[in-house]
Amino acid sequence: MAGLAEGSSQWAIPWPCLHEFISIVTRAHVFDPPSTLSETLVQVEFWLESRSIIILAEADDYWGHLKQILLATRTTGAKVHDARIASICLQHGVREFWTADRDFSRFPELKTFNPLVR
Secondary structure, rough: OHHHHHHHEEEEEHHHHHHHHHHHHHHOOOOOOOOHHHHHHHHHHHHHOOOOEEOOOOOOOHHHHHHHHHHHHHHOOOHHHHHHHHHHHHHOOOOOOOOHHHHHHOOOOOOEEOOOOO
């Protein structure tokens, strides 16, 4: 991601992804040792300082998008968080969503790319 943050091409992160990043990398049962909160916040600030970043959030017609995705994919429970991210991305016209989370395949309208797999 350093290449994106330091490059001139526009790229975007939905707010919920930043929240999830902070949540995951600071969990002791996920990483040994986990990142400290200070380290994590420095990383997020590095991304936010990028001149080419766009931060994606819910827009006025968000509820309609989310509702449609939930119904079409029959998404419930913990996967609603993923539907929220997919909805925000689709609402903003995201062409490709980078993720290692295979759960996003349930949203076929959102093209995904796993940057960890060649």
